[in-house]
Amino acid sequence: MKPEVLQLNPILIPSINEKLNARYLVHRLYEQRDRDAYIREHGRNIQAVITGGHTGISNALMDQLPALKVVAVNGVGTDAVDLAYARARGLPVTATFGALTEDVADLAIGLLIATCRGVCAGDRFIRDGMWPRHPQPSAIPLARRFSGMRVGIVGMGRVGRAIATRAAAFGCPVSYTDLRVMTDVPYAFVADLRTLASQSDALVLAAAADQAQGIVNADILDALGSQGFLINIARGKLVNELDLVEALRAGRIAGAGLDVFVDEPNVPVELLSMDNVSLQAHRASATVETRTAMGEMVLDSLEQALAGLRPEASLTT
Secondary structure (H helix, E strand, C coil): CEEEEEEECCCCCCCHHHHHHHEEEEEHHHHCCCCCHHHHHHHHHEEEEEECCCCCCHHHHHHHCCCCEEECCCCCCCEEEEEHHHHHHHCECHHHHHHHCCHHHHHHHHHHHCCCCCCCHHHHHHHHHHHCCCHHHHCCCCCCCCCCCCCEECCCCHHHHHHHHHHHHCCCCCCEEECCCCCCCCCCEEECHHHHHHCCCEECCCCCCCCCCCEEEEHHHHCCCCCEEEEECCCCCHEEEEHHHHHHHHCCCCCCECCCCEECEEEEHHHHCCCCEEECCCCCCCCHHHHHHHHCCCHHHHHHCCCCCCCCCCCCC
């Protein structure tokens, strides 16, 4: 009899789904119309849960799964899982740390270049047929050079370090803030976020900071200044979106590149018409390579936990 696994979010890599189906009896809760009834019918036999960082799992659902041995988060966000509650139950909660680093860092730099150089606005200018109507060079405002910008990074973990490496390759002086000085990196540490913003041409949010909220507010944006750019590939809730919209509208910062938002998939409507804003739909890890690596890590966590071992990626046990 195959172990039974409850899947709360789809996995888009066919090879991972094939392995899941071969090894387990997979209950795809996201396909069920009456999910409560489905859990009442199958919950007692579920030994593992696969979920996403945004979805997580509620304590109430965990309580309905008496045979549960592992919660495998297919992502790095764990703020939608009560880790303390899982730890008290002796329940491993795993995540796919490390698998996302390169692609998330790539997108951070991509958003920064796209925003500085007006790539998205220029694309729309062409697609909307505006170039033949306005062929003069002044029809599109001059852009901002990225190379050599002072880049301030909030969070010098795996992703922050990968962003710093990329920015440095463009000749950008890099500084950072974090909870402590990182003695194994060559970049300047700035203890205060406002000071970092005031010394940066681009402020890049790369902090996990599951418990932080609204740390980039009007005061920080004013410190970043009218020539500064904000890039967020970390957590939407790190930014006070009302303050950001107002700062962009008033020209108190130069632009923003955003992959994450407070209330996904709802994006502040004011941002949609701003040419100095580049937007992505929480896609930083959305490559075949990364999603495959993430899926393999989920499979490893299931296999280890169901064999009675502590999963290597466990955050709670």
